[in-house]
Amino acid sequence: MSLFKNKWFSKLTGKDKQEQAQKDAAELAAKEQAQKDASQESAKEEAEDYVFKSWFARLGAGLSKTSSIIGSGITKALTSKKLDDTALEEIEENLILADVGAKAANELINDLKNHKFEQIDEEIVKEKLAEIIANNISSVSKPLNLEYSNIPQVILFSGVNGAGKTTTIAKIASQEISKGKKVIIAAADTFRAAAVQQLEIWSKRVGADLVSGPEGSDPAGIAFKAYDRAIETKSDVLLIDTAGRLQTQTDLMEQLKKIHRVINKKNESAPHHRILIVDATAGQNVLNQIIAFRETIDINGIIITKLDTSSKGGIIISISKNHEIPIHAIGVGEKQEDLNVFEAEPYARALLGLEIEDY
Numbered sequence: 001m002s003l004f005k006n007k008w009f010s011k012l013t014g015k016d017k018q019e020q021a022q023k024d025a026a027e028l029a030a031k032e033q034a035q036k037d038a039s040q041e042s043a044k045e046e047a048e049d050y051v052f053k054s055w056f057a058r059l060g061a062g063l064s065k066t067s068s069i070i071g072s073g074i075t076k077a078l079t080s081k082k083l084d085d086t087a088l089e090e091i092e093e094n095l096i097l098a099d100v101g102a103k104a105a106n107e108l109i110n111d112l113k114n115h116k117f118e119q120i121d122e123e124i125v126k127e128k129l130a131e132i133i134a135n136n137i138s139s140v141s142k143p144l145n146l147e148y149s150n151i152p153q154v155i156l157f158s159g160v161n162g163a164g165k166t167t168t169i170a171k172i173a174s175q176e177i178s179k180g181k182k183v184i185i186a187a188a189d190t191f192r193a194a195a196v197q198q199l200e201i202w203s204k205r206v207g208a209d210l211v212s213g214p215e216g217s218d219p220a221g222i223a224f225k226a227y228d229r230a231i232e233t234k235s236d237v238l239l240i241d242t243a244g245r246l247q248t249q250t251d252l253m254e255q256l257k258k259i260h261r262v263i264n265k266k267n268e269s270a271p272h273h274r275i276l277i278v279d280a281t282a283g284q285n286v287l288n289q290i291i292a293f294r295e296t297i298d299i300n301g302i303i304i305t306k307l308d309t310s311s312k313g314g315i316i317i318s319i320s321k322n323h324e325i326p327i328h329a330i331g332v333g334e335k336q337e338d339l340n341v342f343e344a345e346p347y348a349r350a351l352l353g354l355e356i357e358d359y
């Protein structure tokens with residue numbers, strides 16, 4: 001009995017040891033995993049920091065053509081270290097040159113005039129003007145907010161030829177896919193065969209599913225087919241590319257309306273986003289484009305491209321003064337990472353050639 005008991009006890013202790021060893025091993029594994037998670041997390045944070053830092057750098061560089069007009073205008077206007085009427089007029093003229101628009105430029109200058117400066121120097125005036133500009137445009141700065149649900153979020157893109165629709169769609173598709181979302185692109189620009197080919201290359205590169213049709217086929221039919229495919233494949237986002245058109249081409253505007261109608265019949269809240277892509281180099285013409293596309297498909301968002309090739313970067317201020325339409329994003333180059341959310345303060349600082357701080 002005692003032998004048996006002993007044996008039993010020794011067995012029990014052996015089991016205890018085994019359990020203890022297992023427990024230790026599990027604790028060690030958990031600790032290692034936690035360390036791994038922490039280092040992955042910090043690597044992710046570093047990568048995010050890098051993206052943001054490099055975005056601010058790209059934003060500053062992208063707007064340099066515009067900031068060299070506005071910024072150097074201020075430097076020149078303040079050589080006498082006085083912010084008198086002549087200096088204010090000179091600053092105003094440069095704002096207009098950068099396509100801020102006469103009315104908006106006048107309002108900004110009035111705000112600047114009403115500010116009591118304790119000391120006048122170039123840096124202080126630029127800082128103040130950046131603050132005034134940021135306050136003026138902050139209400140239109142709204143990132144694209146996609147509400148993922150069991151039905152796809154549909155975004156209809158419009159804009160004149162060459163504005164940057166296809167490139168912007170590819171950039172958005174890539175950003176959504178990297179978030180783990182399933183994306184379908186409808187190549188409803190059947191006007192030119194090259195347009196479909198361009199999207200084929202892009203969608204392969206970013207990993208999106210593409211619905212297209214032969215050259216000259218009905219764009220609304222493609223949008224219709226793409227919507228069904230998005231439902232079947234339980235996709236999160238459907239991006240519809242359309243043919244570039246001038247706002248004055250009524251038949252093409254009718255075609256755009258038809259795409260809108262077809263999607264809206266499928267789901268009355270779709271297309272959830274109707275985004276107009278505008279090219280910053282078009283300057284004040286952009287304002288007429290907004291009016292025309294607003295009438296046609298009631299656009300509810302704007303993306304501005306090519307700020308890097310334009311000295312008319314002030315156009316965003318003009319847009320925000322004339323239209324209460326959210327500006328979702330801005331493009332400062334052709335690469336994927338050159339499209340980012342539009343934020344008032346970094347933009348205003350970049351416009352004046354000021355340092356953009358990390359925050």
Ligand SMILES: Nc1nc2c(ncn2[C@@H]2O[C@H](COP(=O)(O)OP(=O)(O)O)[C@@H](O)[C@H]2O)c(=O)[nH]1
Nearest residue numbers: 161162163164165166167305306331332333334
């Ligand atoms: N520099 C620069 N080029 C851009 C930007 N966005 C688009 N592009 C270029 O503009 C051209 C027309 O773009 P695309 O997307 O085909 O315009 P779409 O006709 O509206 O579809 C292409 O060469 C793009 O690479 C941008 O933000 N900066």
Ligand SMILES: [Mg+2]
Nearest residue numbers: 165166189195
């Ligand atoms: Mg295109």
